[in-house]
Amino acid sequence: MPDIHPFYGGVHPPQAKISSRDAIVSAPLLERYVVPLQMHIGAPSRLLVQKGNKVLRGQLLAEASAFVSAPIHAPTSGLIKEVTTCxxxxGNQLPAVILESDGEDKPAEPLAAVPNWQDSAPAELLRRVGEAGIVGMGGAAFPTVIKLSPPPQKKVDTLIINGVECEPCLTADHRLMLESPEKILAGMQICARILGVKRILLGIEKNKPDAVALLREKAQGTPVQVCPLEVRYPQGAEKQLIYALTSRKVPTGGLPMDIGCVVQNVASVYAIAEAVLDGTPLYQRVTTVTGTPLRSPGNWRFRVGTPYSEAIRLAGGVSEDPVKIISGGPMMGIAVYSLDIPITKNTSGILLLSAAEVSQYQSKSCIRCGRCNDTCPMQLMPGILSVQIENESFALAENWHVMDCMECGCCSYICPAGRPLVQHMRRAKADVTALHRAAEAAKAAQEAKNSPAPAPGKN
Amino acid sequence: MQAVIILLSAGVLIGLAIALVVKFFGVQSDPLLEEVTALTPGANCGACGYAGCAAYAAAMVSGAAKPGLCPSMPEESVKKISALLGVTSEARVRKVAVVCCRGNDDMATRQAFYNGVNNCRDAMQVAAGAKTCTYGCLGLGACARACPYGAIEITPKHLAVVHPDLCVGCGKCVQTCPKKLIKLVPASAPLHVLCSSPEKGVTKRKACKAACIGCQKCVKAAGEGQIRMNGFLAVINYGDLPPAEIASCCPTGALSASIAGTEQSAPESEVINA
Structure with missing residues (x-):
């Protein structure tokens, strides 16, 4: 096992993992699924079916439309009722298809299974990962196939599997590790074969001793090293995990592959194993539905396109009105206002918070206590940045590395003045990106203007 | 007596020194540039395309820019500058900003409670704001803060309204509004469509009482040349302006004879078929 290097900063929020003993249950078939055609970072997928078409479970609904894009498969068999938006x-409208289930759940011809993956060419395995529409299931939903094909000049020597699940309340990855350790281990080794690396590290937070023990036992005789990690949020953030396991630091604006690492989430490697060993594309995922207002929180295997309302119904409904519904975990999740939103490939959790758990505090002035500086895992200075951002000095904030912020929320969590620090960072990141785009567009327009003969009298 | 003499002579010496320094090291300024700069409004809004009023004045004096690019400069100042520089200036159309939304708290429904940072651009990061109509004014005042002339007011019912007398048409608010609701229109235009939602009429009607529901009454009243439909939204042809009386045919008040700023003082003029 490698030496563990504690990362800088971080916080200790209450764990609240109340559903960690609830086994994964397959959600029953619905009559209607709303399948968004964009469940990944990148371009929306190109639709291949039309209104009125009959499709089978696992059939390709939409194909990747660009380099950064991913195909989408039907969650069940049935009729394409409508091509619309959802x-x-x-809060944005996504292109989507409405799939009316025929109740038979007939599978399409699966992709050819590759049970002897040890002998298959890495390129063949990689193609399969792409065809199965696998994206990063930890939350970012970046197409996995791109992460697994680093350019040849970047030598990758370490594959890190993220089983940390440091986000409070969520237990989906924990349950998946306990219930399908063989598939996860196979998926890791398939990834390692694709990348051609020998060193496979599986990071798990120490608050999941059962998962550590089980995977250690199953990993005997494989190159996988199981590494228990200190319980501290955000241990499962990509850069912090890499540092903890290898003491390497991802450079500013760089990628893990710049320092020879590739990180995959356990749910993603599980999906890779399913795609390669069984030929099943990615149309379902394990999602934690939790929160004190729910009668019976738990972990379910949902088909993509299942509306949040159905997930809450399965969890027994609510015993008191929630005041906040969050897609994801409490630290990094996004508050939603509608239960019509469908579960997508990256919905790791649905969290309901009661009135007692949500505070409606007022933001006050910064008292210069510096606690945000002590907790920022990226070693930024959130307090100073937030003042710059309030004054809309985005160029200055960029110089102070606001773009390195990963929005983990430690600063907002710790701030005694209740300042919306991470919210400011999010806004600044959006506006800095917008400024860059505008500058690029202006430059392109200027070049287009200059390329023909310059107008007389203008210099 | 001695002290007076010492201080007097010191004063005279230092004065001489300053006079010499000014004589030999003084920065030679262009009196023309000074005169032109004095005629600019000094608000540094950037609407002319230059970094500020001084930069625009310098560009005018060097011949790189024409007078008349500044929207807030009075006509006589433009004429004076043109005369000073010996160039001709073209006639300008005065433009004002108009917020193409009437969805204040009475009109538009909300689907969520937003408790975040009090700025439209921040609210956009959280599910694109709290209004049911995702195209409507958030009313958190990003445009009002951006306006160098104080021409935009956020009403108590959370709607941005432009005061046309104060607005000079610099366009800062147009760039700031995250919902892209603000347009620059000729100040003389008697009618505006105060809705920006491209949704179907039924959807809009549910989200906001003041939406353009695409009934096309105005198109029939004014004729295709003056108002046309773009999907479910009426669009005014600012090149061929329809008469102000047409506004009375609009069942929701989305077609308005005034930009919402003046409506605030006369709310009884709003005709809403709820």
């Missing part, structure tokens, strides 16, 4: 987590 509400996304960010």
């Amino acid at each position: 509400l996304g987590v960010l």
Whole structure:
């Protein structure tokens, strides 16, 4: 096992993992699924079916439309009722298809299974990962196939599997590790074969001793090293996890592959194993539905396109009105206002908070206590940045590395003045990106203007 | 007596020194540039495309820019500058900003409670704001803060309204509004469509009482040349302006004869078929 290097900063929020003993249950078939055509970072997928078409479970509904994109498969068999839009987590309208189930759940011809993956060419395995529409299931939903194909000049020597699940309340990855350790281990080794690396590290927080013990036992005789990690949020953030396990630091604006690492979430490697060993594309995932207002929180295997309302119904409904519904965990999740939003490939949790758990505090002035500086895992200075951002000095904030913020929320969690620090960072990141885009567009327009013969009298 | 003499002579010496320094090291300024700069409004709004009023004045004096790019400069100042520089200036159309939304708290419904940072651009990061209509004014005042002339007011019912007398048409608010609701229109235009939602009429009607529901009454009243439909939204042809009386045919008041700022003082003029 490698030496563990504690990362800088971090906080200790209450764990509240109340559903960690609830085994994964397959959600019953619904009559209607709303399948968004964009469940990943990148371009929306190109639709291949039309209204009125009959599709089978696992059939390709939409194909990748660009380099950064991913195909989407039907969650069940049935009729394409409508090609429309649906509400996304960010409040935006996403292109979507409405699939009316025929109740038979007939599978399409699966992709050819590759049970002897040890002998298959890495390129063949990689193609399969792409075809199965696998994206990063920890939350970012970046297409996995891109992460697994680093350019040849970047030598990757370490594959890190993220089983940390440091986000409070969520237990989906924990349950998946306990219930399908073989598939997860196979998936890791398939990833390692694709990348051609020998060193496979599985990071798990020490608050899951059962998962550590089980995976250690199952990993005997494989190159996988199980590494228990200190319980501290955000231990499962990509850069912090890499540092903890290898003491390497991802450079500013760089990628893990710049320092020879690739990180995959346990749910993603599980999906990879399913795609390669069984030929099943990614159309379902394990999601934690939790929160004190729910009667019976738990972990379910939902098909993509299941509306949040159905997830809450399965969890027994609510015993008191929630005041906040969050897609994801309490630290990094996004508050949503509609239960019509469908579960997508990256919905790791649905969290309901009661009135007692949500505070409606007022933001006050910074008291210069510096606690945000002590907790920021990226070693930024959130207090100073937030003042710059309030004054809309985005160029200055960029110089102070606001773009390195990963929005973990430690600063807002710790701030005694109740300042919306991470909210400011999010806004600044959006506005800095917008400024860069505008500058690029202006430059392109200027070049287009200059390329023909310059107008007389203008210099 | 001695002290007076010492201080007097010291004063004279230092005065001479300053006079010499000014004589030999003084920065030679262009009197023309000074005169032109004095005629600019000094608000540094950037609407001319230069970094500020001084930069625009310098560009005018060097011949790189024409007088008349500044929207807030009075006509006589433009004429004076043109005369000073010996160039001709073209006639300008005065433009004002108009917030194409009437969805205040009485009109528009909300689907969530927003408790975050009090700025539209921050609210956009959280599910694009709390209004049911995702195209409507958030009323958190990003435009009002951006306006160098104080021409935008956020009403107590959370709607941004432009005061046309104060607005000079610099366009800062147009860039700031995250919902892209603000347009620059000719100040003489008698009618505006105060709705920006491209949704279907039924959807809009549910979200906001003041939405343009796409009934096309105004198109029939004014004729295709003056108002046309773009999907479910009426669009005014600012090149061929329809008469102000047409506003009375609009069942929701989305077609308005005034930009919402003046409506605030006369709310009884709003005709809403709820």
